[in-house]
Amino acid sequence: MASEAKRLLIVWHSRTGGSQQMAEAAFQSAKSAMNIECDVVLKGVPECTESDVLAADGYIFVGPENLAALSGEMKAFLDLCYYPVLGKIEGRPYAHLVCAGSDGTNAVRQLARIVTGWRLKAVREPLIVNTAAQTEEDILAPKVIDEADLEK
DSSP, X not given: OOOOOEEEEEEEOOSSSHHHHHHHHHXXXXXXXXXXXXXXXXXXXXXXXXXXXXXXXXXXXXXXXXXXXXXXHHHHXXXXXHHHHTTTSTTOEEEEEEEESSOOHHHHHHHXXXXXXXXXXXXXXXXXXXXXXXXXXXXXSOOOOOHHHHHO
């Protein structure tokens, strides 16, 4: 009897394209992994619901750090899902990818604190890609993530 395939949910939010590129790279990598049988679902925050979270066996959260915090859209998604999934997804694995203009560490701290409440288990160190965007022009410009960072 074949077991049901596991499901990996990659949830992303991006304003200038960097986090979207990172999410798509994670999606392609997971889809091409030969050693796992897993359905991989890639959803932007606006399309993702608590039903998607409940249906998944593991998660990758991908988003920008905005003003030293999770993006507002990612935080709102996590807020909306928090109580509907509380106590129903404990022990599931997660990873976190951050596209940051400086250090990204506060976004990492915020997400870690939120998923601690969900009792999720980190399966790797967070990946922070630093675009070094510090001027208004650079911050608002579309991002192009280096291939070496996408490989990570």
